[in-house]
Amino acid sequence: MTPSIAEQSESGRGRRAFIGLGSNIGDRVAYLKAAVAAIPDVDAVSAVYETDPVGGPEQGMFLNLVARLQTELSAHELLDVCRQREAEAERTREVRWGPRSLDLDLLWIDGVTVDDPELTVPHPRMFERPFVLIPLNDVGADVVPDDFCPVDDGVRRVGVLSELEGP
Numbered sequence: 001m002t003p004s005i006a007e008q009s010e011s012g013r014g015r016r017a018f019i020g021l022g023s024n025i026g027d028r029v030a031y032l033k034a035a036v037a038a039i040p041d042v043d044a045v046s047a048v049y050e051t052d053p054v055g056g057p058e059q060g061m062f063l064n065l066v067a068r069l070q071t072e073l074s075a076h077e078l079l080d081v082c083r084q085r086e087a088e089a090e091r092t093r094e095v096r097w098g099p100r101s102l103d104l105d106l107l108w109i110d111g112v113t114v115d116d117p118e119l120t121v122p123h124p125r126m127f128e129r130p131f132v133l134i135p136l137n138d139v140g141a142d143v144v145p146d147d148f149c150p151v152d153d154g155v156r157r158v159g160v161l162s163e164l165e166g167p
Helices: 028-038 075-088 130-139
Strands: 015-023 042-045 048-051 062-071 103-109 155-159
Touching (some): 015 130, 130 155
Antiparallel strands (some): 015 103, 042 062, 048 062
């Protein structure tokens, strides 16, 4: 797929992009570490937050974080990266908003808007979700709305990914 003009880089450095990552089954820390290590162009990673599940069936707590990239990849290429990381973690999609080994969402790309059946950027629900906004504030505070007030709201900081250990 050829990137649109809006998706193409304006400079040799690329654009800033943000991907939200979450996991709530299996070795959550290992899934997150492997995914972050395999995402190209990551230049910052938020703290890790344990969060209550939102929507869907009753399930375990999530670990969530946001990775910041400086990339020349298009929005659809980044979507492919997200899907590849989920496939490597053997993510299944049996129940909407159900438990998952790994969930990656392309949240934002500076200067890029995409609205097609496969992808919407900015992510359509990112500004409604404290479990996205709190870690996003760590690595992209300028993207978070000025009126956002980070309160607990079921989101608890558990540490830095590189220092966390498995289950």
